[in-house]
Amino acid sequence: MTVRLLLADDHRLLREGLRRSMSDAGFDVVGEACDGVEAIQLAGELSPDVILMDVTMPNCDGVEACRQVIDSGVGSRVVMLTMHADQEVLADAIRAGAAGYLTKDCSTREIAEAVRMAAEGDTVLSPQLARSMLDEVRKLDSHAEVDPSQERVVSKREEEVLQLIADGCSTPEVAAQLYISQKTVKNHLASIYQKLDARDRTQAVLQAVRMGIVSLS
């Protein structure tokens, strides 16, 4: 029984490489999608056993596409592929129902094994993500409610403040945006400076960018 596989990645080079590797590994590559919307559509039309889905794609990102495919009930197992080992995205992907989460640092052999295991109902992950993955799964098992992405360095509110500053807001503007006083914003910032080992907002935002806490534009 060959595994029917759908590839979803916006980079043709990677798709072609995967198609060859996966075909050689004995999988039946039934289709390729170059964005999230196409992936969802093809998943519905082709009902593949497994979908190898890139996280970053145009139109609809991989995690959202994964969610929609799982929710649509076609029964496809989704293995996420990502460029970077991002804890946040991993957590999102697991919550979306992904059956695997691999970085593109993996070998084709590892990918092939992951696809095979996903097809058999197992959940697979990159070795370097094993621990956090297990933590996430444990949390899902123990208390099935959504947890605000564990191990946060700064609090939720502080993260909001940081993002607004990164978006170009001044202290008064952040206060207005969040409906709190300027003093509270300053307090949050002072707390952030301690946690991120920064001494001003510039360093705090840069550190947050390095740590992936905030996104730049």
Next chain:
Amino acid sequence: MTVRLLLADDHRLLREGLRRSMSDAGFDVVGEACDGVEAIQLAGELSPDVILMDVTMPNCDGVEACRQVIDSGVGSRVVMLTMHADQEVLADAIRAGAAGYLTKDCSTREIAEAVRMAAEGDTVLSPQLARSMLDEVRKLDSHAEVDPSQERVVSKREEEVLQLIADGCSTPEVAAQLYISQKTVKNHLASIYQKLDARDRTQAVLQAVRMGIVSLS
């Protein structure tokens, strides 16, 4: 006469895909590097005809690695691979002496052709980058002297100020570092704000990071 090819990309999946594709296309893949430093080292040891080099790599980015390979005089032609069609990076790559600049949206066939053409001394580029590439080449042809990375948005001095700020310096510290008065630093900053459409140092540094003017640690 087969073309001897070196692959440099930090993503093993992509490297393996490329190795297969390029081998099948008749190239002799003599080595693989997973970061910039390794790429430079292997280029020296193996003297490949062509190096397929990713732009974003650990240790030493592809553009810098390209520059060093070209400067080392091993005679290898460097074809850059990139995730995104970035004008700035393209310009840097061309200045660094790259023989080609392709996005990973290209097909393996296109990559193979690009490698072949690069080996023959031609310069190749992604279709969507053709125009800007030609403009860049024209500039290089018209005045062939070394210009300190022309089209600079901010001046050399302003760039130094920006980098120091990004490194965590305050205005007095920047002034001390550059042996100028605080007032001059402020003047530079005011000029930077205009040029980068920023209203404070935080925004200026973030914009500079986006534009690749400064590096974050």
Next chain:
DNA sequence: CACCAATTGGGCCTTCCGACCTATTCAGGA
């Protein structure tokens, strides 16, 4: 229950920052 972290807010103070004004020197292009 007691404690802790998060979130909210206050006051006071010093320093920094950015806007706006001017000015000199010097190198390079029209």
Next chain:
DNA sequence: TCCTGAATAGGTCGGAAGGCCCAATTGGTG
């Protein structure tokens, strides 16, 4: 040669930023 741009430096001024004190509430955790 004149003019522009870069780099240098000064002043003033209002607002922003950051340090350092403080306190109230809320929601968990031990």
